[in-house]
Amino acid sequence: MNEELLFVKNLTVEYSLGKYNVRAVDNVSLKINKGISIGIAGESGSGKTTLALSILKLLPHYAKILSGEIIFEGKNILNLTNEEIRKIRGAKIGMIFQDPSASLNPTMKVIDHFIELFNSHKVNLRKEEIIEEAAKILEEMGIGKERLKDYPHMLSGGMKQRIAIGLALALNPSLLIADEPTTALDVLIEAQIIELLKNLKKQRNISIMLITHNLGIISELVDEVSIMYAGKIVEMGNKESIFNDPLHPYTQLLLQAIPEIGIEKKLKAIPGSPPDLSNPPPGCRFHPRCPYAMEICKKVEPKLIEIKPNHFVACHLYEK
Amino acid sequence: MRLIKIKGHENWMIFIGSLVLFVIVFLTLLYSIISPYDPTKSSVNIKGETIFIKPLLPPLSKIEVEVNGSKHELFFLFGTDQVGRDVFTRVIAGSSFVLSVAILATLLSLSIGLPLGLLSGYVGRIYDRALSLVMDSIYAFPGLILAIAVAALLGIGLVNMIVAIAVVYIPSYFRIVRGQVLSLKEQPFIEAAIALGMPKTNILFKQIMPNVFPSLFVITTLNIADAIIIEAALSFLGLGISPPTPDWGLDISQGKRYFLAGAWWVGIFPAMMISLAVLGFSLIGEGFDEKLNPKIRTK
Amino acid sequence: MSLKSYIITRLLLTIPMVFILLSIVFVVLRVLPGDPVTMLEGKDIPEEVLQRRREELGLNKPIHEQYLSYLINIFQGNLGETALTKVPVTYFIIQRLPATVELAIMSMIFAVIIGIFLGSYGAYKFHRPLSYIVRIYGMIVYSIPVFFLGLLLIYILSISLGIFPTSLRLSPLLEIEYSTIRVTNFILIDSIILNRYDILYDWLHHLFLPSLVLGIYLSGIFVRLTHAQVAETLFKDFVTAARARGITERRILYKYGLRNALIPIVTMMGLQFAALLSGAVLTETVFNWPGIGSLVYESILARDYNLVQGSIVIYAFLVALVSLIVDITYAYIDPRIRY
Numbered sequence: 001m002n003e004e005l006l007f008v009k010n011l012t013v014e015y016s017l018g019k020y021n022v023r024a025v026d027n028v029s030l031k032i033n034k035g036i037s038i039g040i041a042g043e044s045g046s047g048k049t050t051l052a053l054s055i056l057k058l059l060p061h062y063a064k065i066l067s068g069e070i071i072f073e074g075k076n077i078l079n080l081t082n083e084e085i086r087k088i089r090g091a092k093i094g095m096i097f098q099d100p101s102a103s104l105n106p107t108m109k110v111i112d113h114f115i116e117l118f119n120s121h122k123v124n125l126r127k128e129e130i131i132e133e134a135a136k137i138l139e140e141m142g143i144g145k146e147r148l149k150d151y152p153h154m155l156s157g158g159m160k161q162r163i164a165i166g167l168a169l170a171l172n173p174s175l176l177i178a179d180e181p182t183t184a185l186d187v188l189i190e191a192q193i194i195e196l197l198k199n200l201k202k203q204r205n206i207s208i209m210l211i212t213h214n215l216g217i218i219s220e221l222v223d224e225v226s227i228m229y230a231g232k233i234v235e236m237g238n239k240e241s242i243f244n245d246p247l248h249p250y251t252q253l254l255l256q257a258i259p260e261i262g263i264e265k266k267l268k269a270i271p272g273s274p275p276d277l278s279n280p281p282p283g284c285r286f287h288p289r290c291p292y293a294m295e296i297c298k299k300v301e302p303k304l305i306e307i308k309p310n311h312f313v314a315c316h317l318y319e320k
Numbered sequence: 321m322r323l324i325k326i327k328g329h330e331n332w333m334i335f336i337g338s339l340v341l342f343v344i345v346f347l348t349l350l351y352s353i354i355s356p357y358d359p360t361k362s363s364v365n366i367k368g369e370t371i372f373i374k375p376l377l378p379p380l381s382k383i384e385v386e387v388n389g390s391k392h393e394l395f396f397l398f399g400t401d402q403v404g405r406d407v408f409t410r411v412i413a414g415s416s417f418v419l420s421v422a423i424l425a426t427l428l429s430l431s432i433g434l435p436l437g438l439l440s441g442y443v444g445r446i447y448d449r450a451l452s453l454v455m456d457s458i459y460a461f462p463g464l465i466l467a468i469a470v471a472a473l474l475g476i477g478l479v480n481m482i483v484a485i486a487v488v489y490i491p492s493y494f495r496i497v498r499g500q501v502l503s504l505k506e507q508p509f510i511e512a513a514i515a516l517g518m519p520k521t522n523i524l525f526k527q528i529m530p531n532v533f534p535s536l537f538v539i540t541t542l543n544i545a546d547a548i549i550i551e552a553a554l555s556f557l558g559l560g561i562s563p564p565t566p567d568w569g570l571d572i573s574q575g576k577r578y579f580l581a582g583a584w585w586v587g588i589f590p591a592m593m594i595s596l597a598v599l600g601f602s603l604i605g606e607g608f609d610e611k612l613n614p615k616i617r618t619k
Numbered sequence: 620m621s622l623k624s625y626i627i628t629r630l631l632l633t634i635p636m637v638f639i640l641l642s643i644v645f646v647v648l649r650v651l652p653g654d655p656v657t658m659l660e661g662k663d664i665p666e667e668v669l670q671r672r673r674e675e676l677g678l679n680k681p682i683h684e685q686y687l688s689y690l691i692n693i694f695q696g697n698l699g700e701t702a703l704t705k706v707p708v709t710y711f712i713i714q715r716l717p718a719t720v721e722l723a724i725m726s727m728i729f730a731v732i733i734g735i736f737l738g739s740y741g742a743y744k745f746h747r748p749l750s751y752i753v754r755i756y757g758m759i760v761y762s763i764p765v766f767f768l769g770l771l772l773i774y775i776l777s778i779s780l781g782i783f784p785t786s787l788r789l790s791p792l793l794e795i796e797y798s799t800i801r802v803t804n805f806i807l808i809d810s811i812i813l814n815r816y817d818i819l820y821d822w823l824h825h826l827f828l829p830s831l832v833l834g835i836y837l838s839g840i841f842v843r844l845t846h847a848q849v850a851e852t853l854f855k856d857f858v859t860a861a862r863a864r865g866i867t868e869r870r871i872l873y874k875y876g877l878r879n880a881l882i883p884i885v886t887m888m889g890l891q892f893a894a895l896l897s898g899a900v901l902t903e904t905v906f907n908w909p910g911i912g913s914l915v916y917e918s919i920l921a922r923d924y925n926l927v928q929g930s931i932v933i934y935a936f937l938v939a940l941v942s943l944i945v946d947i948t949y950a951y952i953d954p955r956i957r958y
Contacts, residue, residue: 090863121865587770591764599758
């Protein structure tokens with residue numbers, strides 16, 4: 001249970017856009033052990049999607065990985081050849097994206113997606129066997145197998161996302177990266193998808209890396225949480241510990257911003273706006289918006305320190 | 321020394337295209353100063369004496385002639401054609417003809433297609449459907465064939481060529497303008513104008529039309545480029561202008577036999593001019609098109 | 620809507636299109652100012668002769684009568700007779716149509732091979748030099764007049780290097796033989812039926828250069844379009860999603876990039892048909908290829924009104940037909956647009 005599955009070590013990713021260089025991910029480290037699921041939360045622009053894309057080396061051409069390692073199954077992914085990474089994608093690590101419409105090829109039937117997947121990974125099955133297997137997977141996802149012959153535009157958003165999950169898990173990967181899987185879906189469907197992921201996690205015993213800006217759905221699905229802000233991890237660790245006792249001011253504000261049904265609460269928006277990453281504020285990146293900002297916060301960047309068992313925070317408030 | 325800073329591939333396109341056209345136009349306007357030769361004559365006048373020029377001289381030929389005791393040197397940059405005319409002069413002089421035909425034809429097209437497109441798009445309903453169907457059919461019809469048909473009917477001549485070519489581009493203007501009008505019609509600022517009680521003509525001409533101009537500019541440059549090609553094809557087929565007016569397509573057609581016999585300069589240079597003129601306009605048009613509608617988004 | 624019902628609907632729409640095209644030809648050749656008879660026959664023919672010609676061609680009747688008889692004649696297959704020999708125009712056209720079809724198909728094959736492979740590979744290597752070269756290729760090829768390209772290749776490959784013949788469809792002796800034994804007038808079919816592979820080879824030998832010229836000319840536009848479309852598709856999200864599933868790069872290029880780009884490419888192929896026909900006129904003229912392209916040119920030279928009208932009418936039909944085929948193929952490839 002304590003075996004390491006994925007270890008992201010000091011990852012820094014930079015985008016060059018015209019004359020601006022933006023460090024979307026700055027010296028981020030993160031570990032996922034087998035059987036553990038982790039949620040990565042933060043506002044848009046915090047770098048969470050970039051982090052996810054880096055793991056499978058799916059970054060666009062204008063992004064560069066400046067430094068760091070991503071260790072998976074003992075090897076550094078960043079050093080692998082294109083072919084070696086291709087074999088990992090879909091088979092060892094699966095990924096689903098925010099927009100379900102964008103995950104499927106509009107001119108291919110659902111079953112074709114499966115056939116293509118199995119052929120690309122040289123799975124030794126005849127076409128009929130693949131269809132059988134695909135039907136089983138669809139069933140597992142809660143979709144009738146008659147949908148196999150449909151084209152994507154005939155399916156609802158929720159169905160497309162389920163199929164995307166089915167494709168991502170078809171070859172039994174040990175890790176599923178879910179980048180904002182429910183952001184584009186309405187609340188009811190969102191609940192269904194999260195429920196589905198919960199069951200899948202249990203049945204297949206896989207680790208899920210859930211990326212979201214919605215802390216509400218994280219609590220059901222993951223064991224550990226990382227809070228990202230402006231390209232850095234500001235707080236991470238055990239989910240309960242963080243939810244019950246949020247240490248970083250940003251985390252506190254995030255949790256306060258979640259509306260809870262039945263509880264009358266003043267909805268507090270977080271003042272200010274995310275920083276311009278081409279020119280980040282000096283010191284702690286959150287200090288312009290932090291209600292507890294001190295002098296030192298403006299000058300020195302805080303480091304991640306373990307304040308409680310498996311509860312790390314990067315904030316000068318907690319430094320001895 | 322960096323005088324001009326050009327960043328972005330579309331700006332390079334506009335720059336190079338404009339440069340090419342500028343050089344062509346510049347040379348054309350000044351050819352009478354640059355070159356001592358008459359593009360339509362196979363002789364040159366030196367000190368009152370008419371000296372006939374040998375045909376089919378290769379490029380960079382120098383001929384020495386004696387006139388009244390003094391020696392003169394005649395230089396032919398691009399050689400001479402099958403009749404003895406200086407190819408360089410002829411090719412340069414040709415641009416004024418070709419470019420005027422292409423530009424005038426396109427402008428004529430514009431003056432018909434633009435109002436039709438504006439009205440049709442704005443008025444809509446059955447008139448628009450009917451006119452669009454007609455325009456789409458013309459658009460589908462091969463441009464050159466249409467131009468050939470009109471030219472065959474009207475005959476040889478400058479004006480006839482212009483009309484023949486103009487017919488080809490009317491649908492393209494119509495479509496672009498109509499498309500723009502249709503999408504602009506729904507915009508809030510038009511609704512606002514109507515709510516303010518502005519008369520329809522005012523809306524059409526003062527609100528909608530100016531927004532159509534950028535696409536119109538792009539299409540015009542591209543149509544001019546295309547018109548140059550059609551002009552060359554028409555004169556190649558003998559449906560354009562009659563000799564001895566200098567014209568690139570005509571020169572290629574008349575020099576065809578000699579070109580194939582080995583006098584490559586007779587054909588290459590007019591063809592090169594056609595390509596350069598077309599590239600000039602195309603680059604400008606495509607460059608501006610990239611600016612307005614960036615096709616490849618790098619973000 | 621299923622494919623079948625789309626096809627039927629589309630077929631029905633072809634009828635108004637054909638009518639409009641035929642009407643356009645009519646308007647151009649008869650209604651526009653300019654007297655076709657004078658233009659074609661020449662100004663120094665005595666007026667009585669011109670009048671008689673007009674009578675013969677029925678140009679003196681009121682316009683609506685002319686229009687009606689024009690349409691009726693066409694649908695009966697009667698395109699009039701040539702002025703010189705009184706041979707029915709339709710006969711000429713049927714005789715020469717196969718040659719143009721051969722040229723068109725072969726040119727499209729060249730254009731597609733060059734265009735699509737260059738274009739998609741250039742798009743795949745988007746930020747490398749190859750991509751820029753590919754984009755410029757399209758523009759340059761478009762700017763070179765196709766008739767000059769023909770002359771140039773004739774000079775290099777036929778005259779200088781002697782690899783290919785300079786013109787015509789078959790060598791003269793074989794041409795004479797062929798005209799006596801032909802069946803469908805499509806040399807490909809005929810030579811196989813008749814077991815005359817020497818004719819087949821000779822034909823291919825003659826076909827290569829003109830279709831290469833026309834193919835290169837058309838490829839420019841294809842290269843640019845393919846490149847733009849494939850590049851745009853390759854940047855789309857479902858390509859990233861496919862990569863995330865570990866789909867091989869080759870599949871991504873062909874099945875994702877190209878297949879989704881095929882939709883606008885097929886439309887362009889239909890639009891290119893117009894360029895093909897225009898280019899065919901010039902290419903056939905330069906290579907003396909006996910198709911309807913050169914027929915247009917020859918009929919103008921010969922000042923034969925009916926022949927000119929007839930060949931242009933045929934063009935109208937061809938345009939409508941190809942437009943139909945393109946739309947149906949489009950619907951087959953992209954299931955979304957079957958309404």
